[in-house]
Each structure stands twice: as structure tokens, then as C-alpha cells.
Amino acid sequence: MALEIDLSGRVVLVTGGARGVGAGIVRTFQEAGAVVEICGRTSPGPGGEGPEPRFSQVDVREEEQVRRWVDEVAQRHGRIDVAVNNAGGGPFAGFASASPRFHRRITDLNFLSAVFVSQFVFPVMNAREEGGSVVNITSISARRPSPGTAVYGAAKAALESLTRSLAVEWAPRVRVNAVSCGLVETEGSADHYGDSEQQARVAATIPRGVFAKPQEVGAACVLLASPLASHISGAVLNVDGGGEWPAFLQHAPGTERLPGQASAG
Template sequence: MPLQLDMTGRVVLVTGGTRGVGAGIAAVFLRAGARVEICGRTAPRDAPAADGTAARFSRVDVRDPDEVARWVADTAARHGRIDVAVNNAGGAPFADFATASPRFHRKVTDLNFLAPVFVCREVFPVMDGQDDGGTVVNITSIGARRPSPGTAVYGAAKAALESLTASLAVEWAPRVRVNAVSCGLVATPGATDHYGDAEQTARVAATIPRGVFARPADIGAACLMLASPLAAHITGAVLNVDGGGEWPAFLHHTPNAEALRAHTHER
């Protein structure tokens, strides 16, 4: 990144920070000089690192409020503070809503909504007790505000997380800021599981106005900005990091569709 914000001395928590988007977020904060704590259910082969400094991993199931409480308390005890919490852990496999089991729907909700609830609940008293407060960034999805067939409960849980973001921003002002980053399609090692091979993925990317998937570092940069003094008066916001969203479906069937798409992508 050409512009680097300084987070030296800041302590940053990233749930699900072992791979994909979470690892990208952790690496961005590490490059900014922060001390980064990540968690997950499985230890990574290589923890996210930058400039010779690696994130510290803890084995935590964020769906378990007791495990979250222990992780946050341990982190605060070791560092003496927590400045930023990024609720990144989430996701859901494709499933037909009508045939998926109640247990499946509950697990998706627990991971994508209740886990951030538990993290927010634990970090708040730590941040609220600091002279300069703290900030929470919730990772949500474009699926929160448009139909999400095949991942309906995931989309609904992310919508609930955006509502929680707005409410906590008011409850916790002015000491703790709470914002969300709404992700579009992101190029991660597991992207082919969702979008298919290289040719299929390229066709999917063509539906994005910018013509490319986001990189995990793009999501990390948005989180870094929201956690920085540049965003001192931003709270309760949802920042879209989606390359312009999605092409309206009707444009694919208009006489000038190809010319318009070509012009947009050439720029």
C-alpha cells in the first residue's frame, strides 16, 4: 500500500485470522506495526506475518462465549490493552434452505452473528476503560442487503450484524467506535470452491464493475482505515468494499450492454 498508517503499540484482535480474508486483515495490521492476536479452531501452518513479526495464535471456538471470554481476558492481561477487534470469523457452505437441518441453520447463525456478539461483549469493558477507547470492525457481506439464495441464513445473520453495528455505535459512543466492512467477492485460496475453475471465476469477476475480485489485503486496508485516527468521527457506518457491487441483471439484455461493459472495464 502506498500510504501506510502507523499502528505501533496498538493491540488488534482478528477472529478467524488464520487464512483467507482474516489472514489478509492480520497482515495489514502487522505491516502497520500493530501487535496482532488471531484465533481459530485450527492452528495455521504459517501464521500471518509481516516485517519479521508474526501474529500470535490462540485456539478458540468463537461460538463458545466462555472460550471468547478467556481469550479476551488473556490478551488484555498480557498486553494491558485492546485497541481494535475485527470480527472476521464467518461463512457458510451452499445449502438449500428448505432441506437444511435446524442444526445447520443454528450453526450458521452462531458463527456469523452470535460469535461477534460474544466478542463485542468481552472487549467493550477493556476498551471503555482505556483513555483513548477502542474500535470494533465487523466483517459483513453484500449478502446482507441483497438476496442470498443458497446462503439465506448467512445473509440474514450478516444483516443482523449490520443492525448490531448501528446499535452498538450509539450505545457505546463516544469512547468505542463500531463500524462494519461489507465484503463483495474476494479472491481467497478457497474461492474456487464457490466460483469454479479459472474460466468460471473470470466470468464471475466480469459481473463486478471493476472487473476483479477484491484481495484480502483490500479488506484489511478498509479495516485499518476505520481503526485509525482518519476515521475518528466515523461510527455506525457500513463501508462497502465490493468493486462497485454487481451489474444489474437487466443490463445483460439491453442492446448496448456489451458496449457499456467494455467501456467500463477499459477505464
């Protein structure tokens, strides 16, 4: 029996919701009936199927821009039920050779942007008996070595720590959780993982053997924001297909007989 989540009438903010994982999160909340508002530095332009979320041009690294956006949404709807801190990312760069300015901007985008959004939505959510839900999008890089994107991984680790702290500090009305993403298939996959053959080899390092779809990340967000998760706060939900095959399994004797390991070697 299918279990549908109905978020009709709920107002949801999604940072960086114009493309990639963010667009999948937006679509999933819309399918659940929510009103979605997104922000970013660049307008998404014409979209695909379904209603377009309202877009606001905001640099989430700038606290005053974030404050104005949250205030405008709260005034427009009279409520904010869910905030998804999705904006993030960072190019590959060696730690020693990257500039201090680069490190600062990566930290601002992946950590401080979520700090600003969360801080400004809290009084709006906390003023209502129903409270609200904050969902932070983190990464598998938060809990394993992240060479070439070290500051990105460190910022996501900080975001997971913030999630657990705010879940306690803001209880009982505002729940705070995180979704930790593994590798996700988006329109930018080729830039990160190469052509289709290279992507297949990368996918083989995932126990399920495939990249996540953006909507699968969105489904986790909708679940955590819904009444079904009313007693879940401070959690980090992994959406990573089982994580990663341990490297030693490619070389240890006998492990080739493990289900799926032949494709991961």
C-alpha cells in the same frame, strides 16, 4: 504523496485470522505496526513472510471460550485497541432441506460470535481514555438475495444492524463500524467459484472486473481503526468493486455500449 497509517503499539484481535480474508487483515495491521492476536478452531501452522501473530485455539461460537481469550489478551498486553470480527462463512445449502442445527450453527458463527467478542472487549476499551474500535466483517449478501446461503445473508444483515446500534450505544469512546465484502480471491476461491475460466466469468459480473484481494479488505479495516476515522462510527464501508452489474443490463438494448458491459454479458 503517500499517507501511511501508523498503529505501532496498538493491540488488535482478529477472529478467524489464520487464512483467507482474515490472514489479509492480519498482514495489513502488522504492516501498520500493530501487535495482532488471532483465534480459531485450528492452528494455522507455519506462515509466510513477517512475524507470526499469536494464535489461540478458540471456538468463537462458545461464549466462555471467547471470554477467556479476551481476558488473557487484556492481561498480557494491558489493552485492546481494535477487535475485528472476521470469523464467518457457510456452505451452500437449500433453506428448506437444511437442518435446524445447521441454521443455528451458521447464525452462531456469523452473528453471535461477533456479539460475544464485542461484548467482552467493550469494558477493556471503554476503561481507557483512548477508547477503541470494533470492525465487523459483513457481506454483500446482507443486502441482496442470498439463495442457497439465506441464513448466512440474514446473519450478516443482523450484524450490520448491530453495528449501527452499538455505534450509538457505545459512543463516544468505542467506535463500531463494518466492512461489507464482495467477492474476494482467497486460497479457497476454486471451491466457491470453479476453475480459472469460471472465476473470470464470475469476476466479469463485478464492475471493476476483478475479485478483491484480502489485503484490500484489510486496508479498509486499518483505515476504520485508525485516527483518520476518528469521527466515523456506525458506517458500513463497501469493499466490493462497485457491487454487481444489474442482471437486466445483459439483455436491455443499447447497454452493450456501456464501459465494461461487454465483458459482463
